[in-house]
Amino acid sequence: MCNNINPSYNGSLNPSSGIIKGDTNSPLGGTKRGLHVGILGAAGYTGGELIRLLVNHPEAEIVFANSESNAGNPVADVHEGLIGDTDLVFTDDMPFDKVDIVFFCFGHGKSAAFLKEHSIPESVKIIDLAQDFRLSAPGNDYIYGLPEINRNHIATAQHVANPGCFATCIQLGLLPAAKMGILTEDVAVNAITGSTGAGQKPSATTHFSWRTGNMSIYKAFTHQHVPEIRQSLTQVQGTLDVAIDFIPYRGDFARGIFATCVVKTEAPTEDIVAAYKEFYRDAAFTHYSDRQIDMKQVVNTNKALVHCEKYGNKLLVTSCIDNLLKGAVGQAVQNMNIMSGIDEKTGLNLKASAF
Amino acid sequence: MCNNINPSYNGSLNPSSGIIKGDTNSPLGGTKRGLHVGILGAAGYTGGELIRLLVNHPEAEIVFANSESNAGNPVADVHEGLIGDTDLVFTDDMPFDKVDIVFFCFGHGKSAAFLKEHSIPESVKIIDLAQDFRLSAPGNDYIYGLPEINRNHIATAQHVANPGCFATCIQLGLLPAAKMGILTEDVAVNAITGSTGAGQKPSATTHFSWRTGNMSIYKAFTHQHVPEIRQSLTQVQGTLDVAIDFIPYRGDFARGIFATCVVKTEAPTEDIVAAYKEFYRDAAFTHYSDRQIDMKQVVNTNKALVHCEKYGNKLLVTSCIDNLLKGAVGQAVQNMNIMSGIDEKTGLNLKASAF
Amino acid sequence: MCNNINPSYNGSLNPSSGIIKGDTNSPLGGTKRGLHVGILGAAGYTGGELIRLLVNHPEAEIVFANSESNAGNPVADVHEGLIGDTDLVFTDDMPFDKVDIVFFCFGHGKSAAFLKEHSIPESVKIIDLAQDFRLSAPGNDYIYGLPEINRNHIATAQHVANPGCFATCIQLGLLPAAKMGILTEDVAVNAITGSTGAGQKPSATTHFSWRTGNMSIYKAFTHQHVPEIRQSLTQVQGTLDVAIDFIPYRGDFARGIFATCVVKTEAPTEDIVAAYKEFYRDAAFTHYSDRQIDMKQVVNTNKALVHCEKYGNKLLVTSCIDNLLKGAVGQAVQNMNIMSGIDEKTGLNLKASAF
Amino acid sequence: MCNNINPSYNGSLNPSSGIIKGDTNSPLGGTKRGLHVGILGAAGYTGGELIRLLVNHPEAEIVFANSESNAGNPVADVHEGLIGDTDLVFTDDMPFDKVDIVFFCFGHGKSAAFLKEHSIPESVKIIDLAQDFRLSAPGNDYIYGLPEINRNHIATAQHVANPGCFATCIQLGLLPAAKMGILTEDVAVNAITGSTGAGQKPSATTHFSWRTGNMSIYKAFTHQHVPEIRQSLTQVQGTLDVAIDFIPYRGDFARGIFATCVVKTEAPTEDIVAAYKEFYRDAAFTHYSDRQIDMKQVVNTNKALVHCEKYGNKLLVTSCIDNLLKGAVGQAVQNMNIMSGIDEKTGLNLKASAF
Known part of the structure; x- marks a missing residue:
């Protein structure tokens, strides 16, 4: 979630069937699932997508989905796509003693504020989806949850x-x-995101009439994600003395991010491709593609695709993800799996929508 | 698939990563999966979507994916969304002796033609996705594969x-x-479908420039699906002496069908709602919704939603499905599960794309 | 405009160039244009589209564009698409003595309320875009502004x-x-509208993330436009004893309405087609098409297209318009032209967007 | 038109009304219009858009619209959006002696080929929409038709x-x-185009099912438009020793181009903005905007918008046009006006679609 979100907003469009058949993920019910999960800010976009993932996760059980404004409402009435999947009801309760892990699906800034006012038992793991703890700082014990570079740390982390x-x-x-150490000149980054990146609260730039068939940019060169990008690149390259010039675009689609990065380098193409393949050899969801990529190859999945081409001394890297999945709660569940010692892909073998 | 399709068309847009990590659904590989599957016409839209389902199906193994024009090409190069999921390669071979079940993903008319020219062992089950065998006729032993009315017959069927x-x-x-016997006057049906319903071959009405932001109808009152609708309604009501006046619309979206039906009846609303709920009480994927529905609640799932409202003596029924899933291969896999005696929902707990 | 609108909402997305070159439609400037126009509620969708039309209208000059909330803001800062076309600034003034005609672009209900609180000189003509005066009633001197049936009355009307x-x-x-008198059984009407029909204020059903690729209905059988439809049909047929069963759909496009109507009749096709062609023989913007129609043929124009097909005793009529133009301000300008005795098509020869 | 086109393709979707009311642009009819126009390749996208413009152009009359494959077909049957506007019929004739100017709407490469096989009277002016004559070369007497830099040469040109x-x-x-002379380091250009840029012939990348909600790039660093960009920049700056690194994106919209350019420069922001405003002070359709721009401000118009922001020593320029209008036939008509000595904006005061 890239902008402010409003987890308390209730779209109130989604019907409830009132009929759940077969296995459901009943809150506090007596199931045999091993991992007990709590969700805070459960009525926003990321909260909804997290619930869509967890109702089919074979090892996880949602113990509570907290939302003050929606307390008492069936989750399937608020979040699109859950009719018949769950009879879960939003609660304003937070029984931390009944859970192994809590997801913070708050808007940015609210996670830190929440922790100042609430006490969470030390035994409860936390995965924060906001940006509050992403940057290293004295006293910040949160591990940056990108498995491609931090898998071992995540595996033993209490807070991600x-x-x-x-x-x-x-x-x-x-x-x-x-990793190759070739980020030695300013990098030009252009990336376009779906409207779900702007959160659930309706606004002028997420109005259908304005956004459909339209194109625009925002926060060029100043986007709040640049510092965490720089932090990771510095971690891997050792030092980073160049600018990451990032221009974000508003896409007229709902899901997905597609990015291009241009790096000036004399390194030969074969070396680069070999390095990229090696880097992602063991990644569960990130794949190097020998052919050009398009975004819908990953929409509705937890995958990332990366592809390289070289023109003269310019390396062009294209990459794409689903912003709500690998870009948010899919990666969060991947982190939960790693933190819990279960197969990283559990519950994340998602069918691409493809069309 | 509602129109002619072109299973031999190779979009040639999709890249291949060349790297598959972890479990894959290797053809002819030594896995422990119980159900061996062959696919004919595997390079078309339904073939691709079937493969997307089966690579994550815990009980099924794709033994061969047949396509003459694409023989030798990796499936992930042709079908969007499969990079990293499978190293399956299209084949022009048809080793029927190695499979338990075969899916016909041909264009309409080609299934019957194929069977005249090829011999398939009696032990091999067949699920035909074309319309060739949907209507009862002397010598036609295919069971109409709608589990909501034919589950028991499907369970013992050899051909669906x-x-x-x-x-x-x-x-x-x-x-x-x-079932209530209230279809006693002409029924007005309007339904709108996504562009994937028109198949993979590019055409004037699937050209993006024409279709985006556009609306039109086709085959009004003459659509080829009316006879199978009449057949099922007659089966359930006993007799059907009224017209089903069906107007199909081309939607400017890729996936999904949304339908409205208007039935003239004096039956009270409560009776109708009760009858609908009862009818779908045990359905695995079809849910009656007490609230109004919208199509994206089911897109990328195998679900169907149904909702009723009454205005004077007019009953308005809305229903929606994903045309490629519950409207095609999702239902086909549901039928495969039923025919194979495994849980009907196996491999079909799909996350709604929702957005 | 079909739902509530919020003319005071300022999208605040649109830039102002600050530079206008060549002829502009300067407020109160000394131009040679003959028709002086005032706009109330000028900051909403219909107000913006009206301004887009009038800046190119050779006979009209915008004297004031009233908006309390946007007073002092350049129109081109608020309304998309006007940079370089006008240096007009919103005003909270209403100098009725300087205009020949006033357009009410208020939300429904506000026109009548406004007139109770404000006095408009008798010499000033009024065109109201809301539904406040569409239905005949004692004391209502507004002429229903559909030129296809009321051109002569409009020509002499003071209020439309x-x-x-x-x-x-x-x-x-x-x-x-x-006109043929064949509306003798209930008529089934299905029509789908663009998101601009829901007005400028962002809402759950106009949120891009929800609406794109989605389909749903609203106000089935109860839409507020049915009474005015019945009024016109009664005017032309003399009597109307049947239901108009209208199901409105939310389309995932911004502009346009596409409708189907099914009429039960024994009248021969040739007679029907001849009657339709005759009815629209002299219509400036409504055309009978011998071939099937699609909506984008009229998007961004003031045209309407109508096409008939007959199946058994069912007549299927398709029709389409642009909801903001022929469905709102295009027709309003057409009415202004007729009321002012100038060529009906003046300022309305619009290039179809087509794509 | 950026890719190969297929002017002989007949979409065959568009109906003909057979009824034209009021003024029409009758071929060879006795009108008072002064400029007689012929169109070659009239059945493609650019041909259609040119006809849409010319039917409302007060000074131009279409004498012939040539298309071999569509000869005899009404233009309004082939091109969307023209019903009721013209009774023009495609012809396979080319009566050059009856026209003042000819538009070449051929696919790239065909203009030069055509001229080798056909003789056009010297008195007939030519505007070629293909790329065949855009680059200066010995013997090439075509003036590059960008009025912002070549207006005077265009005014006296015989060939554009x-x-x-x-x-x-x-x-x-x-x-x-x-013009400021600040293009002294490599320029990073990212631009996204609508599907109409890919022409009328259906293809894999213009298939609605693939393109909607998708994002991808093509011809990165190698697009065929770079040489003409370099030629103009060299003309204005005097010399150009840096790379124009252009990455083109396929947008999931039909009309429009949105571009970002990043230029490294120490020039102060005020100087840059002043220079930009001065450069376009007299431009008829190109406007500098003080505020951020979005693409739909220009869609369906002949306008271009340009906006600058500075971050450190990086100048970010955003610009947008409608690819079929300012990017093709709108600019062609602008050139025709200039070549003919009439007001540059004649017939080009187009209402933005805005939504």
Whole structure:
């Protein structure tokens, strides 16, 4: 989630069937699932997508989905796509003693504020989807949750700061180059995002009439994800003395991010491609593609695709993700799996929408 | 698939990563999966979507994906969304002795033609996605594969004719009314479909420049799915002496069908709603919704939603499905599960794209 | 405009160039144009589209564009598409003595309220775009502004009630049938509208993330435009004893309305087609098409297209318009032209966007 | 038109009304219009858009619209949006002696080929929309038709080579910087285009199912428009020793181009903005905007918008046009007006679609 969100907003468009058949993910019900999960800010976009993932996760059980404004409302009435999947009801309760892990699906800034006012047992793991703890700082014990570079730290972490959506897509395009140490001149980054990146609250730039068939940019050169991108590139390259010139575009689609990065380098193409393939050899969801990529190859999945081409001394890297999944809650569940010692891909073998 | 398709068309847009990590659905590989599957016409839209489902199906293994024109090409190069999921390669071979079940993903008319020229062992089950065997006829042993009315027959069937996409959506809206016996006056049906319903071959009406932001109708009152709708309604109501006046619309979206049906009846609303709920009480994927529905609640899932409202003596039924899933291969896999005696929902707990 | 609108909402997205070259439509400037125009509610969708039309209208000059909330803001800063076309600034003034005609671009209900609180000189003509005066009633001297049936009355009218968008599209599909007197059984009407029909204020159903690729209905059988449709059909047929069963759909496009109407009749096709062609023989913007129609043929124009097909005893009429033009301010300008005795098409020879 | 086109393709979707009311642009009819126009390749996208413009152009009359494959077909049957506007019929004739000016709407490469096989009287002016004559070369007497830099030469030209769509948008973003002489380091250009840029022939990348909600790039660093961009920048700056690194994107919209250019410079922001405003002070359709721009401000118009922002020593220029209008036939008509000594804006005061 890249902008302010409004987790308390209730779209109130979604019907409730009132009929759930077969297995459901009943809150506090007696299931055999091992991982007990709580969700804060559960009525926003990321909260909804997290619930869509967890109702089909074989090891996780949603113990509570907290939303003050929606307390008492069935989750399937508020979040699109859940009719028949769950009879879960929003609660204003926060029974932290009944959960193993909590997801913070708050808007940016609210996670830190929440922790000042609430006490969470030390045994409860936290995955924060906001940007509050992504940057290293004295006293910040949150591990930056990008498995492609921090898997071992995540595995033993108590607290994880989940990366930003643009940050994930752009880093995955640049990290192997950083590993090669070739980020020695300013990098030109252009990336376009879907409207879900702007959150659930209706606004002028998410109005259908304005956005459909339209194109524009915002926060050029000043986007809040650049510092976390720089932090990761510095971690991998050792030092980073160049600018990351990032221009974000508003796309007229709902899901996905597509990025291009241009790096000036004399390194031969074969070396670059080999380095990229090696870098992602063991990545569960990030794949180097020998052919050109298009965004819908990853929409509705937790995958990232990366592809390289070289023109003269310019390396062009394209990368794409689904902003709500690998760019938010898909990666959060991936982190939960790693933190819990279960297969990283559990519950994340998602069918691409493709069309 | 509602129009002619061109399974041999190779979009040639999709890249291949050349790197598959972790479990893959290797053809002829030694896995422990119980159900061996062959696919004919595997390079078309339905073939691709079927592969997307089966690579994550825990009980099925794709033994061969047949396509003459694409023989030798990696499936992930042709079908969007499969990079990293499978190293399957199209083949022009058809080793029927190695499979338990075969899916026919041919264009309409080609299934019957194929069977005249090829011999398939009696032990191999067939699910035909074309319309060739949907209508009862002397010598036609194909069971009409709509689980909501034919589950028991499907469970013991050797051959299943998978319903059409529009036919599925409209029938699910009208069958409970037929059960009540209230289809006694002409029924007005309007339904709008996504562009994937028109198949993979580019055409004037699937050209992006023409279709985006546009609206039009085609085959009004003459669509080829009406006969199978009438057949099912007659089966359930006993007799059907009224017209099904169906107007199909081309939607400017890729996936989904949304239908409205208007039935003239004096039956009280409560009775109707009760009958609809009862009719779908045990349905695995079809849900009656007490609230109004919108199409994206089911897009990228195998679900169908049905909702009723009454205005004077007019019953308005809305229903929606994903045309490629519940309207095609999702229902085909549901039928495969039923025919194979495994849980009907196996491999079909799909996350709604929602946005 | 079909729903509530919020003319005071300032999208604040649109830039101002600050540079206008060549002829501009300067407020109160000394131009040679003959028709002096005032606009109330000028900051909403219809107000903006009206300004887009009038800046190129050779006979009209905008004297004031009233908006309390935007007073002092350049029009080109608020309304998309006007940079370089006008240096007009919103005002909170209403100098009625300086204008020949006033357009009410208020939300529904506000026109009548405004007139109770304000006095407009008798010499000033009024065109009201809301629904406040569309239905005949004692003391209501507003002429219903559908030129296809009321051109002569409009020509001499002092006050005109501009028809609704859905109402325009559906009436134009049914009026020739009414003239034939064949509306003798309930008429099934399905029509789909663009998001601009819902007005400028962002809402859950106009949120891009929700609406794109989605389909839904609203106000089925109860839409507020049915009474004015019935009024016109009664005027032309003499009597109307049947239901107009209208189901409105939310389209995932910005502009346009596409409607289908099904009429049960034994009248021969040739007679029907001849009657339709005769009915629109002299219409400036409404055309009978011998071939099937699609909506983008009229998007961004003031045209309406009508086409008939017959299946058994069912007449299927398709019709389409641009909801903001023929369905709102295009028709309003057409009415202004007629009321002012100038060529009906003046300023309305608009290039179809087509794509 | 940026890719290959297929002017002989007949979409065959568009109906003909058979009824034209009021003034029409009858071929060879006795009108008082002064400028007689012939169109070659009239059945393609640019041919259609040119006809849409010319039917409302007060000084031009279409004498012939040539298309071999569509000879005999009404233009309004082939081109969307023309019903009721013209009874023009495609012809396979080319009566050059009856025209003052001819537009070549051929695919790239065909203009030169055509001229080798056909003789056009010296008195007939030519505007070529292909790229065949855009680059200066010995014996090439075509003037590059960008009025912002070549208005005087165009005014006296007999032959004009109309600029490419991407080339127009990008040049308009960079020319004032070239005038300042600040293009002294490699320029990073990213631009996204609508599907109409790919022409009328259906293809895999213009298939609605693939393109909607998708994002991808093509011809990065190698697009054919770069040479004409370099030619203009060199003309204005005097010399150009840096790379124009252009990455083109396929947009999921039909009309429009939006471009960003990043220029490294120490020039102060005020100087840059002043230079940009001065450069376009007299431009008829190109406007500098003090505020951020979005593409739909120009869609369906002949305008270009340009906006500058500075971040450190990086100048970010955004620019946008409608690819079919300012990027093709709108600019061609602008050139025709200039060549004919009439007001540059004649017939080009187009209402923005805005939504």
